[in-house]
Amino acid sequence: MRDERRSGCPINLAVELLGDKWSLVVVRDMMFGNRRHFRELLHNSEEGIASNILAARLQRLARNGLLSKAADPTHRQKVIYSLTEPAIQLVPVMAHLGAWGRRHLPVTRDLAIRAELLERGGPELWDAFMDELREQHLGIPRPAGSESVFGRLRAACEAELARE
Structure with missing residues (x-):
């Protein structure tokens, strides 16, 4: 997580990580829509997330241990995102x-x-x-x-x- 925490309160820490407009929506789409690629998440977003926002959220969620990413074996230029145990x-x-x-x-x-x-x-x-x-x-x-x-x-x- 970020170095600048407002407090050590578990609710505050969770809100700092997940309380923005898009993070839980991205997790929801991966969880319930089985969307694992950037393009799927972008084009199938009911709420119309912008590509730069999606990229930032995916990076942030991965940095904080809620997602992992790996090379997609079916395409050299794609990555596949996965939920980690904390996200599950x-x-x-x-x-x-x-x-x-x-x-x-x-x-x-x-x-x-x-x-x-x-x-x-x-x-x-x-x-x-x-x-x-x-x-x-x-x-x-x-x-x-x-x-x-x-x-x-x-x-x-x-x-x-x-x-x-």
Whole structure:
């Protein structure tokens, strides 16, 4: 983290790292959209992040240990970003933020369905999703026979979009 901390309060430190306008959105898109390349993150951003802001956030998140980056074996000029264990452990935080937003803010149904499923699934679903993210991003196999939480979330979002 940065050398200039306002205090050692854990909430303050987390806000200093994640409290800007874009950091959690980038983590969200990697976590729930499986977007791993700069171009995917840029062009599939619902909120329309600018390329210079995205580059700065990716660099900052990597510098602070929430992302790692490696050369993409399919293309010499590309890198692939991965969530690290500390970022994966943000799943419960994201679930709580989504649940709070659904209750108190004017969300759209199609974008709120994932938050609803995460809230209903609770810690058991969050743990399964973190295991799946560990497999996708860290190469750690998840328990055999585990249902894909990512697939469930995506299918629910697609079903909601089809209803409109």
